[in-house]
Amino acid sequence: MFDDAPSVHLGNASLDAVLADARQRFTAANPRSLERHRDAARALPGGNTRAVLWYRPFPLTLVSGDGCRVTDLDGHDYVDLVSEYSAGLYGHSDRTIAAALKEAIDQGLLLGAPNRYEARYAEALVERFPAIERIRFCNSGTEANIMALSAARAISGRSKILAFREGYHGGVLTFAHGGSPLNLPFPFVFADYNDTEGTVRLIEELADDLAAVIIEPMMGGGGCIPANRSFLAALREATTKAGAYLIFDEVMTSRLAYRALHGVHGINPDFVTLGKYLGGGASFGAFGGRADLIDRFDPASPNAFSHGGTFNNNILSMAGGFTGFTQVLTEQASADFNARGDRMRERMNAALEAHDIEGVVLGRGSLMNLHFVAGPVETPAPLDRGDPRLLALWHVEMLLRGFHAAPRGMMALSLPYGNAELDAFIAAFEDFLATHKSILPRRKA
Numbered sequence: 515m516f517d518d519a520p521s522v523h524l525g526n527a528s529l530d531a532v533l534a535d536a537r538q539r540f541t542a543a544n545p546r547s548l549e550r551h552r553d554a555a556r557a558l559p560g561g562n563t564r565a566v567l568w569y570r571p572f573p574l575t576l577v578s579g580d581g582c583r584v585t586d587l588d589g590h591d592y593v594d595l596v597s598e599y600s601a602g603l604y605g606h607s608d609r610t611i612a613a614a615l616k617e618a619i620d621q622g623l624l625l626g627a628p629n630r631y632e633a634r635y636a637e638a639l640v641e642r643f644p645a646i647e648r649i650r651f652c653n654s655g656t657e658a659n660i661m662a663l664s665a666a667r668a669i670s671g672r673s674k675i676l677a678f679r680e681g682y683h684g685g686v687l688t689f690a691h692g693g694s695p696l697n698l699p700f701p702f703v704f705a706d707y708n709d710t711e712g713t714v715r716l717i718e719e720l721a722d723d724l725a726a727v728i729i730e731p732m733m734g735g736g737g738c739i740p741a742n743r744s745f746l747a748a749l750r751e752a753t754t755k756a757g758a759y760l761i762f763d764e765v766m767t768s769r770l771a772y773r774a775l776h777g778v779h780g781i782n783p784d785f786v787t788l789g790k791y792l793g794g795g796a797s798f799g800a801f802g803g804r805a806d807l808i809d810r811f812d813p814a815s816p817n818a819f820s821h822g823g824t825f826n827n828n829i830l831s832m833a834g835g836f837t838g839f840t841q842v843l844t845e846q847a848s849a850d851f852n853a854r855g856d857r858m859r860e861r862m863n864a865a866l867e868a869h870d871i872e873g874v875v876l877g878r879g880s881l882m883n884l885h886f887v888a889g890p891v892e893t894p895a896p897l898d899r900g901d902p903r904l905l906a907l908w909h910v911e912m913l914l915r916g917f918h919a920a921p922r923g924m925m926a927l928s929l930p931y932g933n934a935e936l937d938a939f940i941a942a943f944e945d946f947l948a949t950h951k952s953i954l955p956r957r958k959a
């Protein structure tokens with residue numbers, strides 16, 4: 515692919531020059547995506563409607579996907595490691611899910627009543643995920659977190675929410691780089707991820723004011739930093755003592771083990787939120803947890819919370835999600851693809867070490883993130899010390915080598931991603947390291 519792209523002549527070029535050269539080769543190879551991007555800006559600000567899909571010099575337009583591969587408007591094929599930021603767990607063309615979706619479409623999309631999928635799906639989720647005794651469906655991970663946080667505040671009669679710096683829980687729950695002016699106007703208080711002592715102290719200080727602690731058991735958007743089990747256990751203990759609720763945002767991390775990450779750690783939060791792949795390719799969100807809490811949403815109960823949402827039980831998410839979860843994501847499939855992710859992370863770290871490059875691949879199982887900083891990393895602060903131009907270069911160079919990964923260095927595997935793709939990716943990564951050795955940071959002795 516990209517046969518017509520000029521070759522790289524690095525010499526002693528600066529990082530800026532090398533990045534500009536890579537972007538120039540990318541631009542030359544993708545005229546149709548560039549044209550579509552320019553046209554799109556007439557109605558969409560920046561030609562974009564989802565911030566994370568925008569990157570420089572311009573995002574590729576993808577036109578189709580098959581298995582773990584995607585094709586762009588200029589006809590290039592890529593191995594897909596974006597995997598829709600983890601929602602694409604099943605790959606692009608799972609036949610079993612596609613058949614279920616077709617059947618659902620044929621039988622009517624908008625029935626305006628309970629359908630035959632949602633209760634079975636709820637039961638399957640309750641059966642598999644230990645902390646979920648009852649569950650409600652909604653439309654996105656953001657919505658799931660809003661519902662869990664709002665329920666925690668309403669039930670506790672308390673206001674404050676403890677969250678973690680650089681965490682991400684949705685478009686209006688964004689705590690990276692100092693947070694977003696669009697965030698929900700909840701009184702948030704922040705702690706540092708994996709800082710047991712500091713966080714427990716804060717929970718004790720907030721005591722009667724604290725409604726809930728919200729945490730991802732592995733920070734996904736924050737760089738794929740796994741939480742230490744002892745840290746999560748301390749949060750469980752401290753929130754119980756303070757009478758506050760513990761919310762595990764497993765929108766991304768539930769894919770990391772058959773029984774989700776809370777199942778691996780044997781720690782049951784009060785609420786668990788879900789999303790992404792659990793819609794089987796359609797939009798999805800869910801919040802579940804302790805029966806006594808989620809039962810407040812029973813419309814027949816005297817003090818019920820009303821929970822609206824036109825598409826809460828939409829047929830596509832329910833049929834696709836249920837079928838994928840119960841028929842495709844078997845215990846063996848989950849174990850295999852997460853083990854493959856562990857191998858990929860180990861092989862990338864070994865390659866960085868072999869080339870003497872200061873970098874680390876963080877993560878667990880099928881989710882990982884490359885960072886050009888020294889490891890190990892337990893909390894997001896050191897990640898800021900990485901030069902963002904290095905990941906930008908890596909991203910464009912991996913695209914030019916036929917691998918579609920997230921610009922921030924994140925990679926998510928899908929079930930069809932096999933050993934052949936893994937070997938090819940590692941070869942391309944090694945080639946990137948060797949090609950750019952002169953401008954990549956060296957390990958300190």
Ligand SMILES: Cc1ncc(COP(=O)(O)O)c(C=O)c1O
Pocket residue numbers: 599653654655656657659682683684685730734735763764765766789790798799
């Ligand atoms: C941990 C986490 N929580 C919540 C969300 C928000 O989910 P959605 O994009 O479906 O609103 C995301 C999305 O990336 C996420 O990674």
